[in-house]
Amino acid sequence: MTDAPPLLEVRGISKSYVDGAKEFKVLDGIDFAVRDRDFVCVVGSSGCGKSTLLRIIVGLEPPTAGTVRFEGQPIRADNPQVAMVFQSFALFPWLTVEQNVELGLEARGRPPGERRERARRSIEEVGLTGFENAYPRELSGGMKQRVGIARALAMEPLLLCMDEPFYALDGLTAQSLRDEILQLWSDPEHPPRAVLMVTHNIEEAVYLADRVIVLSDRPGRILAERRIDLPRPRNRKEPEFYGWVDELYSLIV
Protein backbone atom coordinates (compact mmCIF):
# COMPACT_ATOMS: atom_id res chain seq x y z
CA MET A 1 0.00 0.00 0.00
CA THR A 2 1.13 3.52 -0.68
CA ASP A 3 0.26 6.73 1.10
CA ALA A 4 -1.04 8.32 -2.10
CA PRO A 5 -4.43 9.98 -1.59
CA PRO A 6 -7.41 8.10 -3.07
CA LEU A 7 -8.52 9.11 -6.57
CA LEU A 8 -11.71 10.52 -5.13
CA GLU A 9 -12.46 11.49 -1.58
CA VAL A 10 -15.97 12.58 -0.58
CA ARG A 11 -16.16 14.03 2.94
CA GLY A 12 -19.28 15.18 4.79
CA ILE A 13 -21.25 16.10 1.67
CA SER A 14 -24.69 17.55 2.39
CA LYS A 15 -27.01 19.29 0.00
CA SER A 16 -30.17 21.28 0.64
CA TYR A 17 -32.47 23.17 -1.68
CA VAL A 18 -34.52 26.11 -0.54
CA ASP A 19 -38.04 26.36 -1.92
CA GLY A 20 -39.73 29.51 -0.63
CA ALA A 21 -39.45 29.36 3.13
CA LYS A 22 -38.90 25.60 3.18
CA GLU A 23 -35.59 23.83 3.06
CA PHE A 24 -35.31 20.39 1.48
CA LYS A 25 -32.38 18.31 2.48
CA VAL A 26 -31.46 15.83 -0.27
CA LEU A 27 -28.09 14.56 0.94
CA ASP A 28 -26.79 14.26 4.46
CA GLY A 29 -23.20 13.65 5.55
CA ILE A 30 -21.94 11.46 2.70
CA ASP A 31 -18.44 10.03 3.20
CA PHE A 32 -16.60 7.59 0.96
CA ALA A 33 -13.53 7.17 -1.20
CA VAL A 34 -12.81 5.70 -4.62
CA ARG A 35 -9.37 4.20 -5.11
CA ASP A 36 -7.36 3.17 -8.09
CA ARG A 37 -8.95 0.14 -9.92
CA ASP A 38 -12.25 0.46 -8.00
CA PHE A 39 -15.62 -0.11 -9.61
CA VAL A 40 -18.08 1.48 -7.19
CA CYS A 41 -21.86 1.60 -7.58
CA VAL A 42 -24.08 3.89 -5.54
CA VAL A 43 -27.60 2.48 -5.27
CA GLY A 44 -30.77 3.93 -3.84
CA SER A 45 -34.41 4.42 -4.74
CA SER A 46 -35.41 7.24 -7.05
CA GLY A 47 -35.30 10.66 -5.44
CA CYS A 48 -32.69 9.65 -2.85
CA GLY A 49 -30.26 12.23 -4.18
CA LYS A 50 -27.81 9.85 -5.86
CA SER A 51 -27.74 11.79 -9.15
CA THR A 52 -27.25 15.02 -7.22
CA LEU A 53 -24.35 13.37 -5.42
CA LEU A 54 -22.72 12.51 -8.75
CA ARG A 55 -23.22 16.05 -10.06
CA ILE A 56 -21.53 17.41 -6.94
CA ILE A 57 -18.68 14.93 -7.34
CA VAL A 58 -17.94 16.00 -10.92
CA GLY A 59 -18.20 19.67 -9.93
CA LEU A 60 -21.42 20.48 -11.80
CA GLU A 61 -23.16 21.54 -8.59
CA PRO A 62 -21.78 22.92 -5.32
CA PRO A 63 -22.53 21.05 -2.08
CA THR A 64 -24.15 22.88 0.84
CA ALA A 65 -21.48 21.41 3.10
CA GLY A 66 -18.52 19.09 2.77
CA THR A 67 -15.64 18.63 0.35
CA VAL A 68 -14.83 16.61 -2.75
CA ARG A 69 -11.16 15.98 -3.42
CA PHE A 70 -9.60 14.44 -6.47
CA GLU A 71 -6.09 13.10 -5.86
CA GLY A 72 -6.03 15.29 -2.77
CA GLN A 73 -7.04 18.50 -4.58
CA PRO A 74 -10.49 20.20 -4.43
CA ILE A 75 -12.57 19.15 -7.45
CA ARG A 76 -13.14 21.60 -10.31
CA ALA A 77 -15.83 21.35 -12.95
CA ASP A 78 -13.20 21.44 -15.69
CA ASN A 79 -11.06 18.66 -14.21
CA PRO A 80 -10.23 16.59 -17.32
CA GLN A 81 -9.43 13.53 -15.21
CA VAL A 82 -13.08 13.03 -14.32
CA ALA A 83 -15.61 12.47 -17.11
CA MET A 84 -19.33 11.87 -17.01
CA VAL A 85 -21.76 9.66 -18.94
CA PHE A 86 -25.41 10.72 -18.75
CA GLN A 87 -28.62 8.73 -18.67
CA SER A 88 -30.04 10.83 -21.50
CA PHE A 89 -26.90 10.34 -23.69
CA ALA A 90 -26.68 14.17 -24.02
CA LEU A 91 -25.86 14.10 -27.75
CA PHE A 92 -26.33 17.00 -30.12
CA PRO A 93 -28.53 15.87 -33.04
CA TRP A 94 -26.97 18.25 -35.55
CA LEU A 95 -23.44 16.98 -34.90
CA THR A 96 -21.95 13.75 -36.24
CA VAL A 97 -20.69 11.00 -33.93
CA GLU A 98 -17.13 12.25 -34.31
CA GLN A 99 -18.12 15.87 -33.63
CA ASN A 100 -20.11 14.84 -30.57
CA VAL A 101 -17.12 12.89 -29.25
CA GLU A 102 -14.74 15.78 -29.88
CA LEU A 103 -16.99 18.25 -28.12
CA GLY A 104 -15.66 17.72 -24.62
CA LEU A 105 -12.08 18.16 -25.84
CA GLU A 106 -13.01 21.25 -27.81
CA ALA A 107 -14.56 22.74 -24.67
CA ARG A 108 -11.21 22.21 -22.91
CA GLY A 109 -9.40 23.99 -25.73
CA ARG A 110 -7.43 21.02 -27.10
CA PRO A 111 -5.97 21.56 -30.58
CA PRO A 112 -7.84 20.03 -33.58
CA GLY A 113 -5.19 17.40 -34.42
CA GLU A 114 -5.15 16.03 -30.90
CA ARG A 115 -8.96 16.13 -30.72
CA ARG A 116 -9.31 14.09 -33.88
CA GLU A 117 -6.74 11.52 -32.78
CA ARG A 118 -8.23 11.06 -29.31
CA ALA A 119 -11.77 10.92 -30.71
CA ARG A 120 -10.70 8.28 -33.24
CA ARG A 121 -9.19 6.15 -30.47
CA SER A 122 -12.14 6.32 -28.13
CA ILE A 123 -14.62 5.71 -30.97
CA GLU A 124 -12.67 2.56 -31.74
CA GLU A 125 -12.63 1.47 -28.09
CA VAL A 126 -16.42 1.47 -27.88
CA GLY A 127 -16.73 -0.28 -31.25
CA LEU A 128 -18.17 2.69 -33.16
CA THR A 129 -15.60 2.82 -35.94
CA GLY A 130 -17.62 3.10 -39.13
CA PHE A 131 -20.11 5.52 -37.59
CA GLU A 132 -17.84 8.58 -37.35
CA ASN A 133 -19.94 10.51 -39.84
CA ALA A 134 -23.33 9.19 -38.77
CA TYR A 135 -25.81 11.46 -37.00
CA PRO A 136 -27.46 10.44 -33.72
CA ARG A 137 -30.80 9.88 -35.50
CA GLU A 138 -29.19 7.02 -37.45
CA LEU A 139 -28.20 5.21 -34.24
CA SER A 140 -30.01 2.83 -31.90
CA GLY A 141 -30.19 3.66 -28.19
CA GLY A 142 -27.25 1.39 -27.43
CA MET A 143 -25.14 3.05 -30.12
CA LYS A 144 -26.08 6.50 -28.82
CA GLN A 145 -24.87 5.59 -25.36
CA ARG A 146 -21.65 4.25 -26.88
CA VAL A 147 -21.14 7.75 -28.28
CA GLY A 148 -21.73 9.14 -24.78
CA ILE A 149 -19.13 6.72 -23.42
CA ALA A 150 -16.66 7.51 -26.22
CA ARG A 151 -17.01 11.22 -25.50
CA ALA A 152 -16.16 10.60 -21.85
CA LEU A 153 -13.24 8.29 -22.74
CA ALA A 154 -11.80 10.86 -25.15
CA MET A 155 -11.00 12.98 -22.09
CA GLU A 156 -8.76 10.09 -20.99
CA PRO A 157 -10.25 10.30 -17.50
CA LEU A 158 -8.82 8.56 -14.46
CA LEU A 159 -12.32 8.37 -13.02
CA LEU A 160 -15.37 7.66 -15.17
CA CYS A 161 -18.65 8.74 -13.58
CA MET A 162 -21.90 7.35 -14.94
CA ASP A 163 -25.42 8.41 -14.03
CA GLU A 164 -27.88 5.55 -14.75
CA PRO A 165 -26.19 5.02 -18.12
CA PHE A 166 -28.29 1.99 -19.10
CA TYR A 167 -31.64 3.18 -17.81
CA ALA A 168 -33.02 4.23 -21.18
CA LEU A 169 -32.00 0.98 -22.90
CA ASP A 170 -33.83 -2.32 -23.23
CA GLY A 171 -32.59 -5.12 -20.97
CA LEU A 172 -30.63 -6.99 -23.65
CA THR A 173 -28.80 -3.94 -24.99
CA ALA A 174 -28.09 -2.83 -21.43
CA GLN A 175 -26.47 -6.16 -20.61
CA SER A 176 -24.17 -6.01 -23.67
CA LEU A 177 -23.09 -2.52 -22.69
CA ARG A 178 -22.45 -3.55 -19.09
CA ASP A 179 -20.03 -6.18 -20.35
CA GLU A 180 -18.34 -3.63 -22.57
CA ILE A 181 -17.91 -1.20 -19.68
CA LEU A 182 -16.34 -3.98 -17.59
CA GLN A 183 -13.93 -4.71 -20.43
CA LEU A 184 -12.94 -1.05 -20.71
CA TRP A 185 -12.43 -0.70 -16.98
CA SER A 186 -10.48 -3.95 -16.59
CA ASP A 187 -7.94 -3.00 -19.26
CA PRO A 188 -5.09 -1.43 -17.26
CA GLU A 189 -3.52 0.03 -20.43
CA HIS A 190 -6.41 2.40 -21.09
CA PRO A 191 -8.49 4.88 -19.13
CA PRO A 192 -10.45 4.90 -16.93
CA ARG A 193 -8.61 3.73 -13.81
CA ALA A 194 -11.82 3.61 -11.78
CA VAL A 195 -15.58 3.82 -12.33
CA LEU A 196 -18.21 5.40 -10.11
CA MET A 197 -21.73 4.65 -11.21
CA VAL A 198 -25.13 5.60 -9.86
CA THR A 199 -28.04 3.21 -10.40
CA HIS A 200 -31.43 2.31 -8.96
CA ASN A 201 -30.95 -1.25 -10.25
CA ILE A 202 -29.50 -3.48 -7.52
CA GLU A 203 -28.92 -6.41 -9.85
CA GLU A 204 -26.93 -4.15 -12.12
CA ALA A 205 -24.83 -2.95 -9.18
CA VAL A 206 -24.08 -6.52 -8.06
CA TYR A 207 -23.22 -7.51 -11.62
CA LEU A 208 -20.76 -4.66 -12.11
CA ALA A 209 -19.33 -3.37 -8.87
CA ASP A 210 -16.69 -4.55 -6.50
CA ARG A 211 -18.08 -2.11 -3.93
CA VAL A 212 -21.70 -1.05 -3.52
CA ILE A 213 -22.74 1.96 -1.46
CA VAL A 214 -26.39 1.94 -0.40
CA LEU A 215 -28.17 5.27 0.12
CA SER A 216 -31.32 5.76 2.18
CA ASP A 217 -34.43 7.56 0.97
CA ARG A 218 -34.30 11.37 1.06
CA PRO A 219 -32.30 12.80 2.57
CA GLY A 220 -29.76 10.36 1.22
CA ARG A 221 -27.46 8.96 3.88
CA ILE A 222 -25.09 6.02 3.53
CA LEU A 223 -26.88 2.98 4.96
CA ALA A 224 -24.20 0.45 4.15
CA GLU A 225 -21.15 -0.26 2.07
CA ARG A 226 -20.54 -3.81 0.83
CA ARG A 227 -17.64 -5.41 -1.00
CA ILE A 228 -18.91 -7.80 -3.69
CA ASP A 229 -16.24 -10.45 -3.97
CA LEU A 230 -17.87 -12.64 -6.64
CA PRO A 231 -15.51 -13.69 -9.44
CA ARG A 232 -16.12 -12.30 -12.95
CA PRO A 233 -17.81 -12.90 -15.29
CA ARG A 234 -20.72 -13.04 -12.88
CA ASN A 235 -23.76 -15.17 -13.57
CA ARG A 236 -26.99 -13.41 -12.58
CA LYS A 237 -28.65 -16.78 -11.99
CA GLU A 238 -26.23 -18.15 -9.40
CA PRO A 239 -27.32 -18.40 -5.75
CA GLU A 240 -24.35 -16.33 -4.50
CA PHE A 241 -25.32 -13.56 -6.90
CA TYR A 242 -28.91 -13.64 -5.71
CA GLY A 243 -27.76 -13.69 -2.09
CA TRP A 244 -26.10 -10.32 -2.65
CA VAL A 245 -29.10 -8.89 -4.47
CA ASP A 246 -31.41 -9.98 -1.64
CA GLU A 247 -29.16 -8.56 1.04
CA LEU A 248 -28.95 -5.16 -0.66
CA TYR A 249 -32.71 -5.12 -1.28
CA SER A 250 -33.38 -5.77 2.39
CA LEU A 251 -31.21 -2.76 3.26
CA ILE A 252 -33.22 -0.42 1.04
CA VAL A 253 -36.75 -1.63 1.71
Next chain:
Amino acid sequence: MAAIAKVSLSQIVGLVEAIDEVGGQADVATISQEVEMELDRLGPIVDAAEFLGLLRVVDGDLSINDLSRKVLRANVKERKAIFRDILENMPVFRHVTTLVRSAGRPLGKRDVIGALAGAVGSHHSEAFFNALVYWGRYVELVRYDSEAEQLSLRTPSK
Protein backbone atom coordinates in the same frame (compact mmCIF):
# COMPACT_ATOMS: atom_id res chain seq x y z
CA MET B 1 -37.42 -9.53 -42.18
CA ALA B 2 -38.53 -5.91 -41.72
CA ALA B 3 -38.56 -6.45 -37.95
CA ILE B 4 -35.21 -8.29 -37.94
CA ALA B 5 -33.53 -5.34 -39.61
CA LYS B 6 -34.27 -3.19 -36.57
CA VAL B 7 -32.57 -5.58 -34.14
CA SER B 8 -29.13 -4.52 -32.98
CA LEU B 9 -26.19 -6.87 -32.60
CA SER B 10 -26.03 -5.81 -28.93
CA GLN B 11 -29.53 -7.13 -28.39
CA ILE B 12 -28.53 -10.42 -29.98
CA VAL B 13 -25.48 -10.70 -27.70
CA GLY B 14 -27.67 -9.82 -24.69
CA LEU B 15 -30.13 -12.57 -25.64
CA VAL B 16 -27.41 -15.18 -26.11
CA GLU B 17 -25.91 -14.23 -22.73
CA ALA B 18 -29.30 -14.52 -21.02
CA ILE B 19 -29.80 -18.02 -22.44
CA ASP B 20 -26.25 -19.00 -21.46
CA GLU B 21 -26.91 -17.90 -17.88
CA VAL B 22 -29.84 -20.28 -17.52
CA GLY B 23 -27.80 -23.19 -18.81
CA GLY B 24 -27.69 -22.63 -22.57
CA GLN B 25 -31.23 -23.69 -23.30
CA ALA B 26 -34.66 -22.30 -22.45
CA ASP B 27 -38.10 -21.80 -23.91
CA VAL B 28 -39.11 -18.43 -25.28
CA ALA B 29 -41.56 -17.73 -22.45
CA THR B 30 -38.90 -18.27 -19.78
CA ILE B 31 -36.44 -15.99 -21.55
CA SER B 32 -39.14 -13.37 -22.02
CA GLN B 33 -39.57 -13.33 -18.24
CA GLU B 34 -35.85 -13.43 -17.55
CA VAL B 35 -35.07 -10.42 -19.70
CA GLU B 36 -38.35 -8.66 -18.91
CA MET B 37 -39.25 -8.19 -22.53
CA GLU B 38 -42.64 -8.88 -24.09
CA LEU B 39 -42.81 -11.56 -26.78
CA ASP B 40 -43.61 -9.04 -29.50
CA ARG B 41 -40.31 -7.29 -28.86
CA LEU B 42 -38.34 -10.44 -28.15
CA GLY B 43 -39.59 -12.27 -31.27
CA PRO B 44 -37.59 -10.27 -33.85
CA ILE B 45 -34.45 -10.56 -31.70
CA VAL B 46 -34.82 -14.35 -31.57
CA ASP B 47 -35.40 -14.39 -35.34
CA ALA B 48 -32.34 -12.23 -35.99
CA ALA B 49 -30.14 -14.39 -33.76
CA GLU B 50 -31.35 -17.50 -35.59
CA PHE B 51 -30.87 -15.81 -38.98
CA LEU B 52 -27.23 -15.10 -38.09
CA GLY B 53 -26.70 -18.68 -36.89
CA LEU B 54 -26.24 -17.87 -33.20
CA LEU B 55 -29.32 -19.64 -31.95
CA ARG B 56 -31.16 -22.89 -32.60
CA VAL B 57 -34.91 -22.59 -32.38
CA VAL B 58 -37.02 -25.77 -32.20
CA ASP B 59 -40.67 -25.63 -31.15
CA GLY B 60 -40.17 -22.50 -29.07
CA ASP B 61 -37.04 -23.88 -27.38
CA LEU B 62 -33.96 -21.71 -27.75
CA SER B 63 -30.46 -23.11 -27.45
CA ILE B 64 -27.09 -21.52 -27.96
CA ASN B 65 -24.27 -23.15 -29.95
CA ASP B 66 -20.49 -23.08 -30.30
CA LEU B 67 -20.56 -19.91 -32.36
CA SER B 68 -22.61 -18.04 -29.77
CA ARG B 69 -20.33 -19.28 -26.98
CA LYS B 70 -17.39 -17.95 -28.98
CA VAL B 71 -19.13 -14.57 -29.21
CA LEU B 72 -19.69 -14.51 -25.44
CA ARG B 73 -16.02 -15.19 -24.72
CA ALA B 74 -14.84 -12.50 -27.14
CA ASN B 75 -14.09 -8.85 -26.40
CA VAL B 76 -15.63 -5.94 -28.32
CA LYS B 77 -13.12 -6.08 -31.15
CA GLU B 78 -13.19 -9.86 -31.50
CA ARG B 79 -16.98 -9.81 -31.49
CA LYS B 80 -16.95 -7.38 -34.36
CA ALA B 81 -14.64 -9.67 -36.33
CA ILE B 82 -16.87 -12.69 -35.68
CA PHE B 83 -20.00 -10.81 -36.77
CA ARG B 84 -18.17 -9.48 -39.80
CA ASP B 85 -17.30 -13.04 -40.79
CA ILE B 86 -20.91 -14.14 -40.40
CA LEU B 87 -22.31 -11.27 -42.44
CA GLU B 88 -19.66 -11.48 -45.13
CA ASN B 89 -20.46 -15.12 -45.70
CA MET B 90 -24.24 -14.81 -45.91
CA PRO B 91 -25.13 -15.29 -49.59
CA VAL B 92 -27.59 -12.37 -49.64
CA PHE B 93 -25.03 -9.88 -48.33
CA ARG B 94 -22.23 -11.43 -50.38
CA HIS B 95 -24.38 -10.73 -53.41
CA VAL B 96 -24.27 -7.01 -52.58
CA THR B 97 -20.60 -6.79 -51.60
CA THR B 98 -19.60 -8.59 -54.82
CA LEU B 99 -21.70 -6.14 -56.78
CA VAL B 100 -20.17 -3.06 -55.13
CA ARG B 101 -16.67 -4.50 -55.51
CA SER B 102 -17.12 -5.17 -59.20
CA ALA B 103 -18.64 -1.72 -59.73
CA GLY B 104 -15.47 -0.25 -58.22
CA ARG B 105 -17.39 2.73 -56.86
CA PRO B 106 -20.06 3.48 -54.26
CA LEU B 107 -23.54 2.39 -55.28
CA GLY B 108 -26.76 4.28 -54.64
CA LYS B 109 -29.39 2.91 -52.29
CA ARG B 110 -31.85 2.34 -55.17
CA ASP B 111 -29.37 0.29 -57.18
CA VAL B 112 -28.54 -1.91 -54.22
CA ILE B 113 -32.20 -2.45 -53.31
CA GLY B 114 -32.87 -3.28 -56.95
CA ALA B 115 -30.11 -5.89 -56.91
CA LEU B 116 -31.39 -7.32 -53.64
CA ALA B 117 -34.88 -7.63 -55.09
CA GLY B 118 -33.45 -10.10 -57.61
CA ALA B 119 -32.15 -12.25 -54.76
CA VAL B 120 -34.80 -11.99 -52.05
CA GLY B 121 -37.83 -10.52 -53.82
CA SER B 122 -38.92 -6.88 -53.92
CA HIS B 123 -41.06 -7.36 -50.84
CA HIS B 124 -38.02 -7.92 -48.58
CA SER B 125 -35.29 -6.06 -50.43
CA GLU B 126 -35.50 -2.80 -48.50
CA ALA B 127 -35.42 -4.63 -45.15
CA PHE B 128 -32.30 -6.57 -46.21
CA PHE B 129 -30.73 -3.31 -47.31
CA ASN B 130 -31.47 -1.76 -43.92
CA ALA B 131 -30.03 -4.79 -42.14
CA LEU B 132 -26.89 -4.65 -44.25
CA VAL B 133 -26.39 -0.96 -43.50
CA TYR B 134 -27.25 -1.31 -39.80
CA TRP B 135 -25.12 -4.37 -39.07
CA GLY B 136 -22.58 -4.01 -41.85
CA ARG B 137 -21.57 -0.55 -40.71
CA TYR B 138 -21.00 -1.74 -37.15
CA VAL B 139 -18.77 -4.62 -38.25
CA GLU B 140 -16.94 -2.32 -40.67
CA LEU B 141 -17.99 -4.26 -43.73
CA VAL B 142 -19.62 -1.28 -45.45
CA ARG B 143 -19.73 2.49 -45.33
CA TYR B 144 -22.99 4.31 -45.80
CA ASP B 145 -23.40 7.98 -46.50
CA SER B 146 -26.95 8.74 -45.39
CA GLU B 147 -26.97 12.18 -47.02
CA ALA B 148 -25.95 10.97 -50.48
CA GLU B 149 -27.50 7.50 -49.88
CA GLN B 150 -24.36 5.81 -51.15
CA LEU B 151 -23.07 2.42 -50.05
CA SER B 152 -19.41 1.43 -50.32
CA LEU B 153 -17.13 -1.27 -48.93
CA ARG B 154 -14.52 -0.70 -46.28
CA THR B 155 -11.51 -2.42 -44.84
CA PRO B 156 -11.77 -2.79 -41.09
CA SER B 157 -9.42 -0.91 -38.79
CA LYS B 158 -6.85 -3.13 -37.10
